[in-house]
Amino acid sequence: MIFSRHNRDRGTAFSLTAQSSPSLVLAPTVRPSQRDHSSLQQERSRDSRSALDEAFVVQHVPVHKEDRSRSTEAKLITNAMQRTQRWLYDRQLADGHWRGSLEGDTILESEYVIILAWAGKLAAPEVKGAAQRILQEQLPSGGWAIYPGGPVDCSASVKAYLALKLTGHAQDSEPLNRARLAIARAGGPWSVNSFTRFYLALLGQMPYSACPAVPPEMVLLPSWFPINLHRVSAWSRTMIVPLSLIWAFKPVRKVLKAEGIGELFATPEWLQAPQITAENGIWTKFFRVVDRVVKMSDAIGFQPLRSRAVAECRRWMLQRFEGSDGLGAIFPPIVWSIVALRAMGCDDESAEVQECWRQLAGLVEVESDGSVRVEPCRSPVWDTAITLRSLCDAGRAVKSSGTDRCLATEVASVTDLDQTVDWLLDREVRTSGDWARRTDAIPSGWCFEYANRFYPDVDDTAMVLIALSTWQQSVAGLAAQGTSAGLGRVARVHAAISRATPWLEALQNSDGGWGAFDRDNNCEILCKVPFADHNAMIDPSSPDLAGRVLEAFGKIGLRLGHASVDRACDYLRLNQEADGSWFGRWGINFIYGTWQAIEGLRSVGVPANDPAIVAAVEWLVSRQQSDGGWGESPASYSDPAMSGRGTPTASQTAWAVAAFIAADRHDSRPAQRGVQWLVERQCVDGAWEENEFTGTGFPKVFYLRYHYYPIYFPLMALARFLTAEALAAAGRSRKEQVA
Structure with a gap:
């Protein structure tokens, strides 16, 4: 396999080919990185990094005459890995953790401007920056999409239009002229979703009667009732x-006519796209009747339980502020909390409202060009766990490949990662949350954000277990060479794994899979309520989560024959698509789900020649693109023909390569071409260019770009490939010796 360097936008310091310096590991000059402005003060000093820096000098590596091509290949991959390792270590924060930026579409900036307008804070300096970003993301057709390359989304476009009007853009300006036409063609303002309707109602642009009823009395429904909170x-x-509190109080702040969007409602009907025919199933009709009854009751003032319900909603909400980065630690409920508290009479000086504003401010990022990007939440636990496992994988790979630098690199990595392990251990959630209503397990899990004590989740908990287990294996390898890794830390890791494993088992659903936050949260009739158009009213099992948990179980030694493992394997078999792939709920989409399912099944002992694994690998082969990469667009959630198809990306190519390795197909041509794709497209600073959204918030509604996905996932894939190649070579050597 011969790699040739692509000249990328970030520049290439040298040619990376099998012919150039075949016995040298080259350390490129890394340009200064563009760092997270909020983290600059926390980054560790370069002066304290001498041990790691020494690992990146130019060194001679012996080339074995009997296998020169494989040795050269290993060196090229090692070079790529070490550049990425350095990239990551340069961005490690002072206390040992990592946090990459998390990017959504412009609905976040639009909603941010709208909430500031409602609160009378349009003079805030971030407002113009948010409007700048909204304009930057406008499509040539005039509208806004919810992911790069996507079609015009009416709700996102209406909110963007309103945000621009609020920030002083004239109705007859060129961007807004184009936007009006795009909105009309997308269905017009009356076709926007429920969340958008509430935002419009806050500023008097749509009556609350046009919003779905969300009565606060819902919080009083008992747990035995078929439908409850x-x-x-x-x-x-x-x-x-x-x-529901906003629905109860219906707060409105009128804006000037020049700042409103009345002209959107005056668009001639012939310009508007036909409305999608609403579903007319029995439960849909039932909830429409309920919606009308609630609105009629409110209209005549028949609200016998309203005061009690409002008090309970307030208590419930404030209780979940404790130990959390805001309610739910995500953007939408933080914003709604501000409005709800203000509607109930709290002013901006109250401790509760101040805390909400503080948490919201923590999600605002100012870019180098002055534009403002709002994050949906922060992802430190997720990013840190994946980075930890990837760096540990890299340490093992370099050691396995037999290069001179293996010990120095791994010692430096594990020494630096001790603090990372401590950081993760300190974030274990050991108090009960909402999940405890469905199971009586002893609390032990991890959340996605810095603090979200009521909502640890299955995915993060499983990923942390994988990371800690991988670190344990690295420590064991070093201990065998006489390197002390801290017995106390090892004991803490073992104890945390022992606590979290039964917690994961307890959250397993009746169908054998896992949801993200709760056990058996799968009441499908709730998807028929008028408010359910965000496509995430329930939290059922998904194949990617089942695969992740199985991988974690496999890491700690659980295998086929264990009750929880067997049920999860059965779930995956039952939910495999006819073409061999698996659906991905939290990553895009079938590439992600298929990788996780293969990884999980293989981790617990399902053989590589199992029909489910074989079919999945064949599907991945069928989706490899002509350049050797893999890519998939969010469009695959709506269009089955787009399954596994889209612009190739580093993160999705890494997932596919990792799947081949897990399936014992590292030596296959598709896997090797995938590795070649990654090595050739790496930038000189160790990163990969990736603007596509490969993470999923709510399918069909909200997608994510994790800025570290094209960093740690390719590192993980390359490291595993190098390890697999080294182990295969060792096996060949043993056979030759026996012969």
Whole structure:
């Protein structure tokens, strides 16, 4: 396999080919990185990094005459890995953790401007920057999409239009002229979703009667009632409670006519796209009747339980502020909490409102060009766990490949990662949260954000277990060479794994899979309520989560024959698509789900020649693109023909390569071409260019770009490939010796 360097935008310091310096490991000059402005003061000093820096000098590596091509290949991959390792270590924060930026579409900036307008804070310096970003993301057609390359989304476009009007853009300006036409063609303002309707109602642009009723009395429904607050998903729960208070008080702040969007409602009907025919199933009709009854009751003032319900909603909401980065630690409920508290009479000086504003400010990022990007939440636990496992994988790979630098690199990595392990251990959530209503397990899990004590989740907990287990294996390898790794830390890791494993088992659903936050949160009739158009009212099992948990179980030694493992394997077999792929709920989409399912099944002992694994690998082969990479667009959530198809990306190519390695197909041509794709497209600073959204918030509604995905996932894939190659070579050597 011969790699040739692509000249990328970031520049290439040298040619990376099998012919150039075949016995040298080259250390490129790394340009100064563009760092997270909020983290600059926390980054560790370069002066304290001498041990790691020494690992990146130019060194001679012996080339074995009997296998020169494989040795050269290993060196090229090692070079790529070490550049990425350095990239990551340069961005490690002072206390040992990592946090990459998390990017959504412009609905975040639009909603940020709208909430500031409602609160009378349009003079805030961030407002112009938010409007700048909104303009930057406008499509040539005039509208706004919810992911790069996507079609015009009416709700996102209406909110963007309003935000621009609020920030002084004239109705007859060129961007807004184009936007009006795009909005009309997308269905017009009456076709926007529920969340958008509430934002419009806050500023008097749409009556509250046009919003779905969200009565606060819902919080009083008992747990035995078929429909109650805790039957909806955790994220919907945190939005419904403050929204119900907004529904109860219906706060409005009128804006000037020049700042409003009245002209959108005056668009001739012939310009507007036909409305999508609403579903007319029995439960849909039932909830429409309920919606009308609630609105009629409010209109005539028949609200016998309203005061009690409002008090309970307030108590519920404030309780979940404790130990959290805001309600649910995500943008929407933080914003709704501000409005709800203000509607109930709290002013901006109250401690509760001040805390909400502080948490919201923590999600605002000012870019180098002055534009403002609002994050949906922060992802430190997730980023840190994946970075830890990837760096440990890299340490093992370099050691396995037999290069001179293996010991120095791994010692430096594990020494630096001790603090990372401590940081993760300190974030274990050991108090009960909403999940405890469905199971009586002893609390032990991890959340996605810095603090979210009521909502640890299955995915992060499983990923942390994988990372800690991988670190344990690295420590064991060093201990065998006489390197002390801290017995106390090892004991803490073992104890945390022992606590979290039964917690994960307890949250397993009746169908054998896992949801994200709760056990058996799968009441499908709730998806028929008028408010459910955000496509996430429930939290059912998904194949990617089942695969992740199985991988974690495999890491700690659980195998086929264990009850929880067997049920999860059965779930995956039952939910494999006819073409061999698996659906991905939290990553895009079938590439992500297929990788996780293969990884999980193989980790617990399912053989590589199992029909499910073989079919999945064949599907991945069928989706490899002509350049050797893999890519998939969010469009695959709506269009089955787009399954596994889209612009190739580093993160999705890494997932596919990792799947091949897990399936014992590292030596296959598709896997090797995938590795070649990654090595050739690496930038000189060790990163990969990736502007596509490969993470999923709510399918069909909200997608994510994790800025570290094209960093640690390719590192993980390359490291595993190098390890697999080294182990295969060792096996060949043993056979030759026996012969």
